[in-house]
Amino acid sequence: MEKYLYIALFAPLVSSLFSLLFTATPKKLFTGIVASLLIITSLISSSILLTHILETGEPIHVTMMTWMQTGGLYIPFGFLVDQVSVTMMMVVTLVSSVVHVYAIGYMDHDKGFNRFFAWLSAFVFSMMILVMSDNYAGLFIGWEGVGLCSWGLIGFWFHKESATWAANEAFIMNRIADLGMLIGLFLIYWNTGTLQYDGAFAAFHQLPTATLTWIGIFLFIGAMGKSAQFPLHTWLADAMEGPTPVSALIHAATMVTAGVYLVIRSHELYSLIPHVGLFIASLGTFVALFAASMALVNRDMKRVIAYSTLSQLGYMFAAAGLGAYWVALFHLMAHAGFKALLFLGAGNVMHAMKDELDPFKMGGLKKVMKWTWIMMVIGSLALAGVIPFAGFFSKDTILEAAYSGNHMVIYGVLLFTAGLTAFYSFRLVALIFHGEERYKLFGVHPHEAYRFMLVAMSPLLLVAIVVGILQTPFFDMVEEVLNGHEYHIEHTLALIMLVGTQLFVGLAILYAYVKYANSKIKVPDGTSKIENSFAYKLLINQYYIPYAYEEYIVKPYRELSEFFWQKIDVKVVDATVDGIASIIYNTGEKTRDMQSGNLSTMLRWMVVGLIILLSLAVIFGFTVKYSGV
Amino acid sequence: MFEAVAFYLFAFLTITMFIITVTTSQALYALTALAAGMIFISAFFFILGADFLGAIQIIVYTGAVMALYAFGMMFFDTTRSVKEKQGNKFIITGLSTLAAVLVVLIVGAPMVSNNIVALYPTIDGMGNVQNVGLILFTKYLVPFELAAVMLLVAMVAGIVLAGKKMDRSITLTNDAELEIEKNKKVLS
Amino acid sequence: MEIGLNHYLVLSTILFAIGLVGVMRRKNLLLLFFATEILLNAVNIAFAAISHYYGDMTGQMFAFFIIAVAASEVAVGLGLLIVWYKRHGSIDLDVLTTMKG
């Protein structure tokens, strides 16, 4: 089995290095094909590992080699495949295989084709390290690695100012969170003496709650950055500057869920500190609502989906924070499927619309892009949580978990958010695929995507449809590791809740259709009443948070830097040094006059010197005399 | 009483002479005043019982040194008055006084505290010259010999230095000749 | 009115001061030499006086050597002075500035 583990891990690396060889050369189709094949190899190996885990239930644990060893610190490259990580591996390899194949079509005309695959495969490799590592340090390698690849991929079209800006923003925001995670690692090491999961988890039980709380908080800060939780969320929406397959893979399915994975992985820690868990859940709930509200009005197709990702991540954190780790993982899995599907569908639309992102400028695309339409609708249904699609099972369980944990506020907010989710998803679908064919005004001739791209998307479609049925087997698989339990609410109540939720969601969908699928929709020009309302402005400007960051953090930082350099470094520190030097130099210049060569002057100075020496002698004599020696 | 009268008299004379020496603008006056001052100083030596030293003072200073100066002055143009353009006189006087006071302080301090012990005490019943001789030729024999050699060297040096081109006088050559000579030197 | 050591020391101080004044204000090298002679003699008086009042011959010995040194100095100094004068035609200190830094 170790063989498959290594294949699953290193196939993406090989793929990346292979593509790297051709980065500086023009497009070569075979790099895409080879890369995809290698990723699929990784997927197959992961599947073999999954079957192994399902059959035996035995986790596979290997230690490849030592990484760092000094003092009491020992960090190996160790890999662990258990029920949790194999789930993540499946998610990662499946989505990335799909995205790789899809990208062959999507990046068809791009001159950075080879480079794209190098980055994309490198990302998969980092993600595999992240999920497979058996210690926190290894997780951190993957953690930073995915950050790097995300930087490279968001800024893939580096000629665009906005893209590079977004790339840097994402990297730096992630670094802020990484610092938190690093501190968490330090705390774990100095308190438990190891960074291995098993050793650390065992030691956690003996630690005081205060220490555990700090560890929990710092690790969660790390998770907040990667999973774009408030207040570090702004980078995710801006990250949509990257190519759409990247958005699907990194900013929907895998990387952003790494934070959730971290919390699930550290469940032994978080179950010891439920108050931190509650904070996580509350923050998650808040983000779910907060992000959904921003998605309501946004006029950028990809950003809407990004906000919905943010919102769904909030759901996952809500679940994980409440101790329902397996539910969080399940929602992660389901979400990866349908969200990647939505993104890739959006990618098709973008391709058809020549990179147009405003859904108001589309409309009626159903006729030309039937398959994409179907996929988007199914993806949206799954996202909205309509029975019997994937989202229904996972989201409903989260609601149940909140309800049975007696967290009524969380429950209520999450329920309300579910409605919002349904609304904005179908607002998007309605605007893009139904109503007037507004795109004709802009002279675009949309066409359906390549056939193989659609085929490539089909596994995701499958996931979005059927994954819900797998809930019970999935629970059986992970319950051993995650100490989960199923949530049983009284039958009639459960039924009422189910019907109520479905009705609510259904109404929201209906409302979205009624409002946006009719022929009266025009391209907004900023004059309508709603566009001038306060709420709309607040939401379209993302609560003015990016503006505030720019104004109150970035600008002051830049000015302070300038100040430090121009004023402090040059005018104070360096000037002091030069001042000392010039004092000495000027003393020399001045005393040069003494050496006029005129004997008379020199004699006078001699007398002065004589007096000084004599005075010193006298003073010294007195000190000797009166100091009692 | 006699001692006091003599001290004050000679003190007054010495100081006057030396003040003339350092203030006069005529070189010849200065020379004369200096010679007189030297002789008056020897009076102090006699009062203090250092007869030998007094004799030496007269012989060496007034006899030899002053004669040297007098001969030396023949080479210079001593007839013009010496030009004296000095800066602040207070500084000069002040500095001098301060230095002098400090010297006294340093020299005087051990005596005030009375922790001085005679290294080579005078032997009673012996004349001053005998005392001097006794110590000079025992304890200070080497310095004495060195002083002798030094004097010899100084003599030779003085002759050699001053004796170059004794045959020509600069005061008597005119400027044009001097100019030519200077150019020659530069060329060579 | 007994004449004590202090009287001699004060006298010596006054003479020394006069000598220093001379050293500092004289521009003519020859007259500068005179001033140094005054300095030496001022010290000589002090030595002789101390020697007398403490009954120690060392002071006289020093005065003796000082005289010797003074004599040599005059001999060599005058020789140099003459050479200098021959070369530059002046023994004014203001002209002697070849050592300007």
Added chain:
Amino acid sequence: MLDHILSILIFFPALAAVFGFMIQKESMRTYGVAVALIEFVLSLVLWYAFDNNVSGMQFVENIPLIPAFGINYSLGIDGISLFIIILSAFFTFLGIVSLTDTPKVKYMIITLLFLQMTMAGVFAALDAIVFYTFWELSLVPMLYIIGAWGGPLRIYASIKFFLYTFAGSLVMLVGMLFMAYFYHQAAGVWSFSILDWYRLVLPENFQLWLFVAFFIGFAIKVPMFPFHTWLPYAHGQAPTIGSVILAAILLKMGTYAFVRFSLPLFPDAAAYFMIPIAILAVIMIIYTSMVAYAQKDIKQVVAYSSIAHMGVIILGTFALNVEGVSGSIFLMLGHGVVAGGLFMLVGVIYDRRHTKLMSEFGGLAHVMPRYATIFGIMMMASVGLPLTINFVGEFLSLLGFYQQSHILTLLAGTGIIVGAIYMLAAYKKAFFGEVTNEANKNLPDINKKELFGIIPLVIVAIWLGVYPKPVLGPINNSVTSIIKLMHAKATTELAKERIPDLTKPRVFLMKKTINKEVN
């Protein structure tokens, strides 16, 4: 030969440099490369012959120079100095190989070879006077390199560099003389041998003064805030090769000396001054990172980033535990490789455009993709991405210091954020966007000779990031023995508490929690 390998390492380049005067101008480069290669191979032989299991000094040589004062020509290396010596030979080699069309290349090579002698000497010396001699001698070739081949302000920069560091080392010399005097007082004989000094336990107040004296000398060399201002000038004016050697090796002398002198000689003082120095280090990290962000000249960005990294090294050194000190030594190597590489890369673009202003560039990734890739790798190494050489060092340094202070480590950790900010901003300005400047449209990509200089650095940067063990192992051994020595010598309670006792079984559980420190 192995008995005298250190002497050979030190004096072979010097001898070769002397012979270099007789070599013809045309064949000088070949000669220089050959000599540097032999030197590098010798240093590798040294590594091969080095016994990893011994924590003490190896290849010791001892020849009395002035026996009356106990001054000996005494050499030896341990796990700490071994790799820095190898690094210096490595950089001399790469530097000569990648030397671009410098005027008077003959004299440049001779100077570099002399410089290599002094560098090897500093790191191999076991006698304070020998150490001091090489320490000061190393200034001369560098002064010459900056002053003769530098930019327009070269005279100012070189004089500043020389006088500043020289003034510091004079204070250090006074400290050394006092140290020898105290040794004389205690042992009755004079000795300048560092190993002898190790055995001397000084009273705390003496330690404090001596520590300060040594500290000033080392801190200027490092350079620590606020003694750092000579560095930007030196880097700004120095030719590429000068910057490379300066950043890669010469700065390490200061931090190396901290480990070699300050820690084992004055454990109480080190513990006493730990927090103030750490505060300085934190200021260094954050402040210089911000200053780096404000720079307009890409070389200055790298120069200031060097200072920030040196701050992390200082922090690791004064963690006073094995993790931190090992990490700081590893980071010395890491920073040497990475900063040296970055300076070389800046040199590549400077050779093409004769400017280093970022506003002159933009969109270079279009015209020079290979160059952009390599620069990107080195930049990411500099930012401290895992699996690159800098991460290992930074991680261990911060990890080590975390034991001593939570809050200071947290503040120092912001260095990884601000570090990313200035590096990415600089990279964005120079490489991303459209090519706007006409002059950049047809720049040739990085060529073979430049690649030959830079690729080994990239390989080392990644190799030691993935597999640091062969280097970290020997370092760990030597550091462990130093920490043991420090704990044994510590006299004050504070020092006993701050320097871990390695003889006892380790107890993990931190003594103070964050809550305590916050309160």
